Amino acid sequence: MELKTGDSIIVDFDGVIVDEEYPNIGKIKNSHIFHFLNTCKRHGIKVYVWSARCNNYFGDNPKFPIYGFRGMQQIDKFMKKNKLYYTDFLIQHKPISKLHAKMIVDDCSFKELSTYGIEFKKC
Secondary structure: OEEEOOOEEEEEOEOOOEOOOOOOOOOEOOHHHHHHHHHHHHOOOEEEEEOHHHOOOOOOOOOOOOOHHHHHHHHHHHHHHOOOOOOEEEOOOOOHHHHOOOEEEOOOOOOOHHHOOOEEEOO
16 A cells, blocks of 8 residues: 555554553554654654544543543653654544545554555655
């Protein structure tokens, strides 16, 4: 698959970017994810991070601190601390179809980032 400047992809947070340790944030899944996300940045690929943590199922209820805005804050802090590139969050009220994502990277579909066979093409 070729990705080019301006393309959008969706990347799942738990299980792809970090080890699945929900509700805690796990460690970075592997060294390939850092390279992959930052290669997307260099090539002008928009990366939307998806996570159930960002969905506002419970509002900003302190009894459920990992959801909604607090969930986005956790992920944003983690991504910045680890210098992992992303464009924005994909949250439930932003339909995937409106993003025209060229690829969705989800731990249920892919097991190893190094085997994705993704090519980056300059425009």
